[in-house]
Amino acid sequence: MTTSHAIRRAALGVATASAVVLLAACGGEKDTGTHAAHGAPAASATADAHNAQDVTFAQGMIPHHQQALEMARLAPGHASSTEVKALAARIEKAQDPEIRTMTGWLKSWGEEPPMTGMDHSRHGGMAGMSGMMSADDMTALENSEGADFDKKFLTLMITHHQGAVEMAHTEKAKGRDSRATKMADDVIAAQSAEIKQMKGLLGEK
Template identity: 65%
Template structure:
C-alpha cells in the first residue's frame, strides 16, 4: 500500500505545487494588474497631464490674444442692436455674439487650466502694451466713433471695422493652426478661419465692395 500510494501522494504533491505556482503567477499578474492599475495610472497620469497640458507658447498666445480680440468684437456687436438701421447688420451682429461669447469662455478655461494669465475684460485692446501684434484691433478713437454713429452711418462704420477686425482674427487663427500644439485650440482656430472668412465675404457684399 505504501509503495502504491507513495506515487499517488507524490503526484498529488506535484499537482499541489503546480497549482500553487499557477496561483502565485495569477496572483502576481493580478497584483501586477493591480499595480498596473496604479502603475497604469501613474504612467497615464503623465500622459493625462501631457494631454491636458499638451500645449505650447503659441497656444497660450492664441488664447490670451483672441480673448480680448473677441471681447472687442462683442462690444462692437452689442452696439448694433440699438444703432444699426439694417436688419441684416443686426442679424450679423447677433451671430457674432452667439459664436464668440462661448469661445471666450472656452479659452478662459484653457488658460486657467494651464496656470496662465487670463486677460481681463475692459483692459486696453488697442494694440498697445500687452496687445502688440493683435491684428485687427480697433483703437479707442475707432470705438468712440462707432459709439457716436447711428443708422446707415453706423452700418457702414460697423461693417468696415468688423471686416478689418475679422481679418485680424483670421490671421491670428492661421498662426495657431500652423504653430499650435493643443488640439482643441487648433480646432477652434479652424472654426474661426472658416466662420469669419464667410462673414468677411458677407460684410463686403453688404458694403457693396
C-alpha cells in the same frame, strides 16, 4: 445518511464561498488594470500638450473677441439694417463662449488670462494687435446711427475679422494643443464666411 448529507452541504458552501472570494479578487485585479491602462496614459497625454504659441493665441484672441463683442452689442441700438443686427447677434453668440473656453485653457495651463472687464478697445497695449480697433474707431462707431453705423460697423468688423483669421492661421502653423488648433480652424471658417457676407452687404467683391 443525514450526517453524510450535512457534510456534503457544508463542503458545497465552502466551495461556493471560495469561488465568490476568487471572483472578487479577479474582478479587483481587472479593475485595477483598467484604471492603470486608461488613467495613466490619459494623464501623460494631457501633460505638456500645449506650447507658447497656444498661450499667445488664447491671450491674444480673448481681448480680440471681447472687442468684437463690444462692437456687436452696439448694433441693436444703433444699426438700421436687419442683416447687420443679425450678423452682430451671430458674432456675439459664437465668440462669447469661445472667450470662456480660452480662459479655462489658460487657467488649466497655469497662465494668466487677460483681465476681465478691461476696455480692450482703449487699452494701448492691444492697439497693435492685428485687426484691433483704436479708441477713435470705437468712439466713432458709438457716435454713429442708422446707415452710417451700418457702414462703419461692416467696414471695421471686416478688418477686425481679417486680423482674427491671421492670428488663427499662425496658431494652426505653430500651435500644439489640438483644442486650440481646432478653434483656430473654426475661427478661419466662420469669420472668413462673415467677411464675405459683410463685403456683400457693402457692395464689395
